[in-house]
Amino acid sequence: MKRTTLDLWVGLFVVAGFAALTVLALKVGNLSTYNTSDTYQLQAYFSNIGGLKSQASIKSSGVLIGRVAQISLDSDRYEAKVTMIVDKRYQFPKDTFANILTSGLLGEQYIGLIPGGEEAFLKAGDEIKHTQSAVVLEDLISKFLYSKAEDSQ
Secondary structure, eight states: OOOHHHHHHHHHHHHHHHHHHHHHHHHHHHOOOGGGEEEEEEEEEEEEOTEEETOEEEETTTTTEEEEEEEEETTTTTTEEEEEEEETTTOBBBBBBEEEEESSSSOOEEEEEEOSSSSSSTTTTTTOOOEEOOOOHHHHHHHHHHHHHHHHH
């Protein structure tokens, strides 16, 4: 009887350890979800999203305020439609800018929201009109090389 009690405690300890590791992995991997009742959705269109992925961060002034919910191609506009989930605690003016930014030189891409000055705020389902697409490093390098080649001629 004493041996089975010890085995039970060891088993519970191992299960608790695996649960803790799973929660830690979800937090580190940015895969944790928001409570959908405390959020609202916004849409934005970009001509180039670069390496932006679903579940990417949405930040304002460096503070995490939401996540990218879905990325799809709008067949009418031929642009990428990005659906964002933003925490209700953070309200933004209608003239907010949405930029696709990169953490560091080669880090992950995220959406940075820069609030405007308008008094009316975005509501659930609204579209952010002012967007700036991702800066693609390969495009910058090719433009630099072509401009140097033209200068030498």
